[in-house]
Amino acid sequence: MTDAEVPRQPNTFALWREVDDTRIRTRLGSFFYVLAWLLTWVFSAAPGSLMVSGVLGSAVFAVLLAARLLHRPDDLDSPEQLQRWLDRHWGLILLTSLCWGQAHALALYNDNYNDSEMIATLATVAFSTAMTFNFAMRRGRALLALALLYLPGLAVMALNWQQQHAMLITLTVYLSYLVLVLGRNHREYRATLDLELKLLEQQSQLDLLSRTDSLTQLGNRYQFNNLFPSLVANAVRQGEPLSLVLMDIDFFKKVNDEHGHAGGDACLSAFAERMRKVFRRDADALLRLGGEEFGVLLPGTSLAQAWELAEHFRQELEAEGLQLTGQRVELTTSLGVGCFSSRQDGNADAFFRRVDGALYRAKREGRNRLVAAEH
Template identity: 45%
Template sequence: MDLRLTQEVADTRERIALGGLFYLAGWLLIAANAPVYVRNPLLGALIAAAFVVLAALRFLRTTPLPVPEKQQRWLDQRWLIVYLTAGLWGAVLGWTLAEASFAPARTAALLCTIAYATAMAHTFSMRRGRALAGIALIYLPALFWLWRDPEQRINATAMTVYLIYVVLALIGSHAEYQRRLGIDSELRLQRDRYEELSRTDGLTGLDNRRHFSHVLDRLCTPGEGEETLSLLLMDIDHFKRINDEYGHAVGDACLVRFAERMRQQFPDADRYLARVGGEEFAVLLPGRDGPRAFRAAEDFRKSLAEDPLTLREGRLRMSVSIGVASLDPARQTGGDGLYRAADGALYRAKSEGRDRVCREPV
């Protein structure tokens, strides 16, 4: 998902809504005071109807799927509505100013033009080029007619100076918008990073115990997970000796390689691997009953015994004891019950001599 585009869609959706009504109001003000429209009500009504339709289109509160192509198309459609409204205003205004007999409506029309151009600069600051085009559609016809009339030079000059201000305001508000967008996406990234850190183990990158407990509880809640669920609790045998013999750094590297081996051996369970203690790890196997989970545990134990871990210092042979338990709602309640059962099986594996898998219930 493109976060910046998603934010732009949200802002456009929010900001576009009310604008159309102001064009309609401006138009009604002019039409009420412009003789040609008073004399030709059908033309006046047609233009009003066009403004009504364009204003109504802005109220369509649809949101595109968060797919960049769809979001871009949605934005293009909104901008088309903005351009049509601005273009219609510019055309009607240019024509109104061109007719000498429309003096009573002229000041109001020019004030509306100034207001719409200013609003465009501040409201549609998401896209500088597009907003500039919109302002041009609103403003330039009026400017053209004012500069053509020698009697309007003062107004033309004032309008031109104001246009320069509007363009500068747009450049400023666009820069501000981009800055805000940058801060927003940086904050979002940081929040995601902290979330990731709060649920993973810093050394191995596997889930940490706290997050694992949440997942376990969720999968053990009736109706949430699959009906069969097995848990493997694994404890590296005599890990203290590795630390004592080779040092803590080698012990750490060993834990990292052990976690990698887990990822290789349990590719389907990648989301359910955790380091739950110093040299204690857990694997959740949704959809696997006791015998299948036992086989998976036995395969892992054998792979470790037969294929030593590769460290920078050389290959390190080690063994692991594993306790396996499967969800049995009649005997255990929730994640705690399943964890206790697997822990009991692990305890047996340790006390019966290590380097083995024990299952609960047998």
């Protein structure tokens, strides 16, 4: 997954990170369960007489291996999908732990496995250690997996206390150690995840700042250059309209001359605020393209709808002006509006030039007017 595909929402990112870590760490785990069981069976006292349990155990662990390898987290987008994948994969992990716990108990209980019971015990130690260090992201589930791995074998050892009490005590002490280490590893994993989330938040804030005009808090030219082509491509793909409104504040130099640059900045901020009141749908992208030039991208909006909104904005601004430092300042704007046409516009640049031409016609024809792009 590339950096561009990494989810930005904290909850989604946390689940995505856990899914990715689980996928990487579970990749070869089941293979060693198969290998451990084959060694336990082959090096038993009489492998031939244990054919049923040997073949059945090999088949079970082979099926679990295939299930874990085939359960891939492909095309997971929402938190619900990520959580569902985790729940199912943890189900496979716990089922594998349960099966190995039973296999270990069988090797300890059946005298025919006396020659290889140490192999099964060492494998249990290895699997539980791997569980502690690799799957600490879910402490409760990892503790359950440790119990499934250990408790069946410990129960058999307890039944055979006189011969196996030393091993029982040793494994119990080691299990206690693993529980303590699991808690520490869980805290370290959460701390690392929290740090990643903070870095992600900082990156998002920096990205927002790079795409936002600091004066008006509208999108800037950089955001427009990134957003505009993707909206055009989406309009072509889905066959939906995409309209663009471009506008210039008329005689803005006069505002600067009469009210100073601070007044000019206040005028730009007030103008942007009025834009938000008219173009207020969530899908509308409001932008300051530079100086006193602004733009609005209107996905899913026909030319007639865009014209109506733009004309309403022009008329309201002409009638009410803007309030600067407690006084009303008369202000007008010239606008160009157009709707993307696959027949006329070969690409986003051609569409922009067509609407920009309409804006300049509005200025040439006397300003304070709205002109539609030629079509």
